[in-house]
Amino acid sequence: MRLTSGARLLHEHLRPHRRSLGLLLAWSAIEALPTFASGILVARAIDSGFLAGRPGEGFGWLATLAALWVVSAFGTRQVYPRLADTVEPMRDTLLRAVVAASLHRVVREDRLAGGSSVAQITEQVDAVRMLLSTMLRNMRQIVAAGVAALGGLVVLSPFIAAVTAVCVTVAVAFFALLLRVLLTRYRNVVLHGEQVGERAVPVVDGIRDVVTQTAESRAAADVGEAVERQAASLRAFARARVFRLPVVTLGVHVPLIALLALSPWLLSTQSLSTGALAGGVVYLAGPLQSAMLFLVNAGSTMLVSIGVVLDRLAEVCSNDRPSDVEHGAVADTDGYDIRLNEVTFGYSHHSHPVLDRLDLDLPADSHLAVVGPSGIGKSTLANVLARLVEPAAGTAFFGGTNLDRLGADDLRRELALIPQDAYVFAGTVWENLTYLAPDATRSEVDLSVDATGARTTVDRLGGYAATIPPGGDGLSPGERQLIALARVHVSRARVVVLDEATCHLDPGAEARAERAFSRRPGTLVVIAHRISSAQRADRILVLSGTGADVGGHDELLSRNRLYADLVGHWQAVP
Numbered sequence: 001m002r003l004t005s006g007a008r009l010l011h012e013h014l015r016p017h018r019r020s021l022g023l024l025l026a027w028s029a030i031e032a033l034p035t036f037a038s039g040i041l042v043a044r045a046i047d048s049g050f051l052a053g054r055p056g057e058g059f060g061w062l063a064t065l066a067a068l069w070v071v072s073a074f075g076t077r078q079v080y081p082r083l084a085d086t087v088e089p090m091r092d093t094l095l096r097a098v099v100a101a102s103l104h105r106v107v108r109e110d111r112l113a114g115g116s117s118v119a120q121i122t123e124q125v126d127a128v129r130m131l132l133s134t135m136l137r138n139m140r141q142i143v144a145a146g147v148a149a150l151g152g153l154v155v156l157s158p159f160i161a162a163v164t165a166v167c168v169t170v171a172v173a174f175f176a177l178l179l180r181v182l183l184t185r186y187r188n189v190v191l192h193g194e195q196v197g198e199r200a201v202p203v204v205d206g207i208r209d210v211v212t213q214t215a216e217s218r219a220a221a222d223v224g225e226a227v228e229r230q231a232a233s234l235r236a237f238a239r240a241r242v243f244r245l246p247v248v249t250l251g252v253h254v255p256l257i258a259l260l261a262l263s264p265w266l267l268s269t270q271s272l273s274t275g276a277l278a279g280g281v282v283y284l285a286g287p288l289q290s291a292m293l294f295l296v297n298a299g300s301t302m303l304v305s306i307g308v309v310l311d312r313l314a315e316v317c318s319n320d321r322p323s324d325v326e327h328g329a330v331a332d333t334d335g336y337d338i339r340l341n342e343v344t345f346g347y348s349h350h351s352h353p354v355l356d357r358l359d360l361d362l363p364a365d366s367h368l369a370v371v372g373p374s375g376i377g378k379s380t381l382a383n384v385l386a387r388l389v390e391p392a393a394g395t396a397f398f399g400g401t402n403l404d405r406l407g408a409d410d411l412r413r414e415l416a417l418i419p420q421d422a423y424v425f426a427g428t429v430w431e432n433l434t435y436l437a438p439d440a441t442r443s444e445v446d447l448s449v450d451a452t453g454a455r456t457t458v459d460r461l462g463g464y465a466a467t468i469p470p471g472g473d474g475l476s477p478g479e480r481q482l483i484a485l486a487r488v489h490v491s492r493a494r495v496v497v498l499d500e501a502t503c504h505l506d507p508g509a510e511a512r513a514e515r516a517f518s519r520r521p522g523t524l525v526v527i528a529h530r531i532s533s534a535q536r537a538d539r540i541l542v543l544s545g546t547g548a549d550v551g552g553h554d555e556l557l558s559r560n561r562l563y564a565d566l567v568g569h570w571q572a573v574p
C-alpha cells in the first residue's frame with residue numbers, strides 16, 4: 001500500500017520521459033545479446049566444433065560470441081546518455097513538485113523552519129535520482145541476464161529451462177514476501193533516524209543553555225533513547241536481510257545442483273549433449289546467478305530505500321492540497337474586488353493578534369496605500385491578501401469568492417505580491433522579466449521595462465539575453481527591485497501588492513514605478529515607505545494596532561492623530 005503511493009508518484013514523473021525510457025530498454029536489450037547467446041554458442045563450439053574434431057568451427061563460434069560482445073559494448077555506450085535523459089528531467093519535475101508541496105505546507109502550518117525541511121526533502125529527491133539511476137542501470141543485469149539466461153536455456157534444453165523457471169519463480173515469490181517485511185523494517189529505520197534528528201537538533205542548537213543549566217545528562221538520555229530505538233530498528237532490518245541467502249540458493253544453486261546431479265542420466269539417455277550441458281552451466285553459474293544476486297542484494301537495499309523514500313515524498317505531495325480540497329471544488333471569481341470581513345490573524349495562539357477583526361473594502365481598480373508604525377502588521381496584511389497566511393477568524397473575499405476556495409494557481413495569476421527583498425533568479429534577463437507572463441511579446445516587455453524605469457538596469461546587464469548569475473550576484477538591491485517591478489508590471493495580475501517594493505529606489509524612481517502601476521489597469525495596494533507613496537493613492541489605510549482607519553490624505557491628516565504624526569515624522573526626515 002505504502003509502496004503503491006510511491007510507485008504511483010514515480011510513474012507520474014517517469015511517464016513524460018517514456019520515450020527515453022523506451023530507448024534505454026531497447027539499447028539494454030542489444031547490450032544483453034551476448035548474454036543470451038553465450039550458452040548456445042558455447043554448446044555449438046563444443047558439440048559441432050571441438051568434440052566433432054573441427055576446432056576451427058569451435059573457435060568460429062567463440063569468435064561470434066566475441067563479436068557480439070563488441071555490439072554489446074556499443075549498446076552500453078548508448079545506455080548512459082538515455083539514462084541521463086530519463087533520470088535527470090524526472091528529478092527536476094519531482095523536485096519541483098515536492099519542494100512546492102513542502103513550501104505550501106510550511107506556509108500553511110506557519111512554520112519558520114521551512115528551509116531545513118525543504119533541504120531534507122531535496123536531499124531525498126536526490127537520493128531517489130541516484131537510486132533510480134543505479135536501479136535502471138543495473139536493472140538490465142536482472143532483466144537482461146535473467147531473461148537472456150532463461151531464454152538461452154529454453155533453446156538448449158526445455159527440460160532444464162522448465163526446472164530452472166519453477167525454482168526461479170518460487171525464489172522470486174519468496175523474495176517478494178521478504179521485501180514487504182524489509183520495507184516495513186526499513187521504514188522504521190528512516191522514521192527513527194528522523195526522530196534522532198528532531199531530538200538532537202534542539203540540543204545542538206541550544207548547547208550553551210544545556211551546559212549552563214547542567215542538563216547534559218538529561219539531554220544525552222533524551223537523544224540516546226532515540227538513538228537506541230534507531231539501532232534496534234537497524235538490527236531488526238539486518239536480521240530480515242539474512243533471508244536473502246535462501247532466495248539465491250533456491251533460484252540458482254538448486255537448479256545448478258540438479259543439472260550436475262542429473263547430467264550422467266541426461267547424457268546417457270542423450271537428452272542433453274555435452275555442449276548443451278556446458279552451456280547450461282554457463283547460464284546458471286554466470287548470468288542467472290549474477291541476476292539473482294543483484295536482485296536480492298540491490299533489491300533488499302536500493303529497492304527498499306527507493307520504496308520508502310518515494311513513499312515519504314508521496315506523503316509530502318499528497319499534503320499539497322490546502323483549503324481547495326478541504327472545502328470542495330475550487331470556485332470561480334467574479335471580478336477582482338477584495339473584501340476583508342472581520343479578519344483576525346496572529347502568529348501564535350497565545351500572542352495578541354496582529355490583525356484584529358479588520359474590515360476592508362478594496363474595489364476593483366482602486367489604489368490603496370497602507371501606513372502605520374513599524375511592526376504594526378502592514379506586511380501581514382499583504383500576506384493575508386496573497387493568502388500566504390490564513391486568517392484565524394473572519395473571511396477574505398476575492399471577486400466575491402472566499403479566498404480559501406480560490407485555487408492557489410488562480411490566485412497567483414490574479415494577484416502579484418512584490419516583497420521588500422525582490423527576488424531575481426539565475427537565468428537570462430528575459431526569463432526573469434517574463435517569468436509571470438511567458439507569452440509576453442517584446443513590445444509588451446519593452447513597455448513595462450520603460451514604464452517602471454528598469455531600462456537602465458537592463459542595458460547595464462547587457463540586454464534581455466544577458467545572464468543573471470545565481471542569487472542575482474552583481475545586482476544592487478534597487479536593481480533587483482526594478483527587475484521585479486517590471487516582471488509584475490508585464491504580468492496579467494489584476495491586483496498588485498507592493499510591500500515596500502520600492503524601498504531601495506530613490507524618491508524619483510519610486511514615484512515613476514508607482515505611477516506606472518497606477519496607470520496599469522487593475523488594483524494597486526502599496527505598503528507605503530514614504531509619505532509621497534501615500535499621497536499618490538486614492539485612499540489610505542492607517543493601521544494603528546487598536547483599529548484601522550481609511551480615508552484620503554487631507555481627511556486623515558485632520559482627523560487621525562497617528563497619521564498626522566507619521567506625516568510629521570516623514571516630512572522631518574531629510
Ligand SMILES: Nc1ncnc2c1ncn2[C@@H]1O[C@H](COP(=O)(O)OP(=O)(O)OP(=O)(O)O)[C@@H](O)[C@H]1O
Pocket residue numbers: 112347354372373374375376377378379380381
Ligand atoms: N513569521 C512571523 N512569526 C512571528 N511573528 C511575526 C512573523 N512575521 C511578523 N511577525 C510579527 O508580527 C508583527 C507584524 O509584523 P509585520 O511585518 O506585518 O509588520 P509591518 O507593519 O510590516 O512592519 P515593518 O514596517 O517594520 O515592515 C510584528 O510584531 C512582527 O514581529
